[in-house]
Amino acid sequence: MLKKLLFILTLIALTPTSALAQMQGYLGTDGYFHIKGLQANTKYTIDLGGMPIIKAANSNSCGILRIAASGTIKQSDRIEIKDEKLNLTYGFTNTNIPIKETAKCDGTIKAEREIWNDDKGTTYISGLSPSSAQTIRLLTSAPTRNIRANICGFLSFKLGEPRPGAIIIENQAFVLSGLQSGGGIACRKGKLFVAYPAPVLVAAVSAVTWRSQNPISFSSNTRIASISGGGGTSWSPPPSNPNPGGGGSSATCPTGTTGTPPDCVTPPPPTCPTGTTGTPPNCVAPPPPPPPPPVEPPATCPTGTTGTPPNCVTPKPTPVSGRMCKYAGTLVAIGLPPNKELLAVASEHGRNDRYATSDSGGWVQFDNFNYNATYEGDPASVVVQYKKDNGNWENVDNYPGYSGFPNFVYIPSIGPCK
Incomplete structure (x- = not known):
């Protein structure tokens, strides 16, 4: 969890762009x-430039292979067929292909190696190993992927091996040769984030120019067909094969590449270990991330109040026991009829009467109450009355449902509020 948090803290937000x-x-x-x-949120077609379209197929018992159905290959497309059993590769350009009838295979091997189209435009080649595996490589078209850009306006996909020479999108090509790799990328709530340190971004070049400068040529050991207008097919020996009549190939990949021709792969440039930056051998470990900011303790209400800031509430004074209490010259009473005009009477002739209105909970306070009030020379008692609908005052103990409220309370017996 901590590593994830530190990664998020080091991300740098970038504003998405759509141009x-x-x-x-x-x-x-x-x-x-x-x-x-x-x-x-737009779907794009990605071309893996510099890679052929490869398809596995099988020749029939006559040694004939159907290469492609009508419309699959275009004029001037270059195609290779590898006879896997004999390890021999044949290539041709889809130009001037003769049209002739394709007879149903009856098991008779057609040893002559020819290329033709039937009247429906389907392309065939004969002279292959019967009933054996064949690999078809379309050199002038690249594999494609349909990928939808996300809400941040970017797309990502995994490169396989061997890697293409360029990623082509919208007639623009991103050249992979010598490209330095960098950190990750993410989309969070519509914002684009790139890991720190930010990778080296590259701009695209013209796909037309790149394709013209990087055509996929026939493999070095390919026997290339020459097709005459009369329908005859002749085959040149592979220029790099010292034994053109043999069944094997002694070709090797160029220096600096790996694999077996024609599938030679340029290894990616060395990169620094994960967690470091720079170019080997000058790899540098980044400084440690700053410590997370201190966690502020949650705010609390001041002593003597309740609730959660900013909604702090001072509790209302209430009696420790009984229904009345006093504080700072104020008389508090609880358990009274709610939302009523009330009167606290502490002496005769109204000299110490105090008026107040109870709240919705039946709590009330009478300000400036005279705790020294007397009655006929002795400390007075206090009685609480409510105002009736007719304007007259009546003791609270006569209010419906409040018969338990004390009628008279001796002032000296009223204790302090809590």
């Missing part, structure tokens, strides 16, 4: 590629 001119991308250390500056 395509502001598209920027970067590669995360987790292998995800991020593109920001997109239209929020």
Whole structure:
């Protein structure tokens, strides 16, 4: 939990943008590629530039492979077919392909290696190992992914191996070669956050220009077809294969790459360990994050009050026992009829009468009460009366339901309030 909190504290908020001119991308250390500056909640088609579309297929018992249905490949597309059993690769350009009838396979092997279209536009090749695995590679089209940008206007997806040469979106290309990886990216409540230190963002280049400069060529050991207008097909030996008639290939990947031709992969540049920055071997550990701010204790109401700030309430004075109490020259009574005009009578002739109105809970206080009031030379008693609807005053103990309220209370017996 603490690590998560510290990560959030170090995030830097960025304002999302929707203008395509502001598209920027970067590669995360987790292998995800991020593109920001997109239209929020909009679906985009991503091309994995520099990678062919690869499809697994099988030749029939006659050694014939259906390469693609009508409309799948375009004019001038380059295609490779690898006979996995013989480890031989054949390539051709989809131009001037002859049209002829494709007979139903009866098990007779068609040894002549030819390429043709049927009258429906479906493309075939013969002369392959019968009933065996074949790999079809469409060199001039890249695999695509349909990904929706989130509310922050960015999208992310995991790069596999081998990595493409560029990520192409909206006719713009993000070149991956030599790209330095950085921290993560997140969307929180419509705000874009990027880890600190911020990664190096790259701008896109023209996809048309990048494709023209980075075409996918036939593999070095590919036998390339030459198709004449009359329908004949001839095959050139692979230029780098010293044994063009053999079944194997001695080609190797160029220096600095790994894998087996034609699937050579340029390894990603070295990166600093997680938690450090810089470029190997100059990796630097970032300074520790600042300590979290001290936690302020929750506010409390002042002594003698109740509730939660700012709604602090001073408790009303109440008797320790009985129905009356006194404080600072004030007489308090409880358990009276609510919201009534009341009268505290402490002597004759009205000289010490005090008037007040009870609250909704039947609590009342009579200010400036004379605790020294006397009656015929002795300390007086106090009686509480209520005002009737006809304007007359009546003792509270006669109010319906309040017969338990004392009629007379001897003033010296009234104790202090709590």
